[in-house]
Amino acid sequence: MSPTQLPDHGAVLAEVREVRRAGIVRLRELRLPVLTGMSAGPGEGSPGEPRFPAVERLLRTAVAAIGGGTLQEAAEFSLGLAQGTRDWPPADRRRRAAQVYGVSVERFRKNQELMVLGQVAEQLVRLATGARAQPPTAGGGAAVSDAPEPSAAPEPSARPRPLAPSHHRIPVRAGGRGRHVTLHIHAVDLLRDIDVVVSPSNTHLALPEPYKSSVAASLRRAGAVRDPAGRLVEDSVRDELRAWSERFAAPGLSVAPGTVAPTGAGALAWQGIRRIYHAAVAVPRPGTNDYDVQPADVTRAVTRVFALLAEENDRSADAGLPPLRSLCLPLLGAGRGGLTATVSFAAVWAAVEAELARGGDWDVHFLVRRPERALLVAELLASTEGAPTEEPGP
Numbered sequence: 001m002s003p004t005q006l007p008d009h010g011a012v013l014a015e016v017r018e019v020r021r022a023g024i025v026r027l028r029e030l031r032l033p034v035l036t037g038m039s040a041g042p043g044e045g046s047p048g049e050p051r052f053p054a055v056e057r058l059l060r061t062a063v064a065a066i067g068g069g070t071l072q073e074a075a076e077f078s079l080g081l082a083q084g085t086r087d088w089p090p091a092d093r094r095r096r097a098a099q100v101y102g103v104s105v106e107r108f109r110k111n112q113e114l115m116v117l118g119q120v121a122e123q124l125v126r127l128a129t130g131a132r133a134q135p136p137t138a139g140g141g142a143a144v145s146d147a148p149e150p151s152a153a154p155e156p157s158a159r160p161r162p163l164a165p166s167h168h169r170i171p172v173r174a175g176g177r178g179r180h181v182t183l184h185i186h187a188v189d190l191l192r193d194i195d196v197v198v199s200p201s202n203t204h205l206a207l208p209e210p211y212k213s214s215v216a217a218s219l220r221r222a223g224a225v226r227d228p229a230g231r232l233v234e235d236s237v238r239d240e241l242r243a244w245s246e247r248f249a250a251p252g253l254s255v256a257p258g259t260v261a262p263t264g265a266g267a268l269a270w271q272g273i274r275r276i277y278h279a280a281v282a283v284p285r286p287g288t289n290d291y292d293v294q295p296a297d298v299t300r301a302v303t304r305v306f307a308l309l310a311e312e313n314d315r316s317a318d319a320g321l322p323p324l325r326s327l328c329l330p331l332l333g334a335g336r337g338g339l340t341a342t343v344s345f346a347a348v349w350a351a352v353e354a355e356l357a358r359g360g361d362w363d364v365h366f367l368v369r370r371p372e373r374a375l376l377v378a379e380l381l382a383s384t385e386g387a388p389t390e391e392p393g394p
Contacts, residue, residue: 007034007128010379013121016079017383019059020117024080025087027052035059038128062123074100074116110353111299115346118380122342172384175357181381182365184328185374188215189222193272194365196327197265198305200335202282202291203254205245205261207238215330215367219276223266236266241278255280258300260308274324275312277305282337293337295347301332302351306360326363331377341373345380353384 011034022030032055039054060081066072076082077097085093097116098108168183184191191197199216201207208214210221223237240263249255259280265273279301282291305327313323329352334344352364366381368374 007038007125008379009121009125009376010382012038012124013118013379013383016059016117016121016124020078020093021090023086023088023090023093024056024059027055035124038124058124058127059120062120062127065123065127066119070100071116071119074112075120078113078116079120107350111295111346111350114349114380114383115295115343118342118346119340122340168378170378170381172356172381174353174384175359177357179356179364181352182363183374183378183381184365184367185369185371186367187369188218188328188330188367189268191271191273191328191367194326194328195273195324196275196277196305196309197268197273198277198279198302198327198329198332200282200330200332200337201261201278201280202284203257203259203280204284205241205249205255205278205280207241210235214335216278219268222271223264223268223276225267234266237263237276240264240266254283257281257283257294257297258304260301260304262308262312277308277327279305279332281332291337293333293339295333295339295343298332298339298344298347299350302329302348303354305329306351306355306362309362325361326365328365328367330367331373341368341376342380345377349380349384 015032015035018030018032019027019035035055035058039058059079063072063075063079063081066075073082074097077085077093077100080086080088080093082096085096088096094109094113095105097113098105101108101112103112166185168185169180170183172179172181188197197219199219200214201216207220208217210217210224220235220237224232225234225236227233241261244261244263245255248261255261257280261278261280263276263278265276268276279298281297281301282293283297284290285292309324309327316323329348331339331341331344332348333339334341337344339347348366355362356364366377368377
């Protein structure tokens with residue numbers, strides 16, 4: 001890898017998953033061009049020279065950079081970096097990592113493992129990015145001074161890889177079967193012809209002011225009915241959500257995390273949006289403007305979304321209405337909720353994968369606004385296509 005080339009997160013994640021399957025003791029047998037390139041300092045060795053000890057050191061540094069807690073502990077067990085686990089077979093390492101989170105092996109494989117390995121890959125990319133920012137030294141002394149001026153354009157290989165256009169059909173695998181999901185890279189109010197849009201909410205189901213930039217605020221703004229001069233006539237989404245709360249929630253009290261409240265789409269119906277599902281995943285932190293979001297609550301909310309789709313379709317059939325088939329999911333909790341994009345995706349995907357594996361015939365869409373986040377989601381989605389459906393025996 002050249003000193004100016006930044007590693008691709010998807011490629012790094014793929015090689016980290018390969019290390020997890022094989023284990024540290026088999027590094028010498030693996031072909032890991034990205035990790036090998038990242039572990040080599042400028043000017044060290046020759047191209048293609050084995051650097052297995054350096055790759056192991058790099059992995060240990062990345063795992064240590066996670067900063068402790070269950071995430072780091074699970075990463076150490078998954079990769080065989082914990083003391084005494086170096087020669088453990090992959091099934092035993094996965095079982096011990098699942099115990100860290102107190103979940104079954106199968107649930108860990110489908111949910112937390114992707115999050116854990118994604119965080120290792122993220123730390124590896126950060127380490128590599130930091131290394132690229134440091135100019136190489138000459139003879140161990142002062143830094144070489146032939147770096148470009150700050151105003152100079154970056155090398156093409158250092159620029160973010162574009163992901164265009166704004167809609168992508170990506171193959172995925174769920175329950176051993178191939179499916180497709182659609183990734184949108186634009187603002188939520190530009191969505192067209194999707195039956196249900198999922199909107200993140202707090203547990204008080206209080207919508208943000210419509211002038212704000214969040215997904216919930218954008219949907220409230222776009223769903224409002226206005227006169228030809230742009231004056232507000234009806235705050236449709238807010239009014240329906242308030243009516244739902246008055247009917248089902250105790251006055252003045254919050255709903256349980258994972259609750260989903262359905263409303264109409266207001267003026268968004270003109271864009272083919274039929275329903276908005278408000279997923280209560282953010283728990284307000286008393287005395288602050290901050291929220292706490294647990295990945296388990298995100299998974300619970302998305303699971304409830306699919307159940308609600310089925311319930312509303314039963315009522316639609318009785319009324320002679322067309323069924324709801326398509327739904328769009330943002331990265332719940334990845335805004336002010338504080339979850340990283342990788343953690344949020346893993347929590348959302350756990351519910352989506354389980355539903356698709358059961359044979360759910362839904363047209364699933366994901367929505368992000370920032371291109372760099374879209375790249376990460378595209379890589380995580382694509383990684384499900386190549387993942388084995390069953391762990392081979394030791």
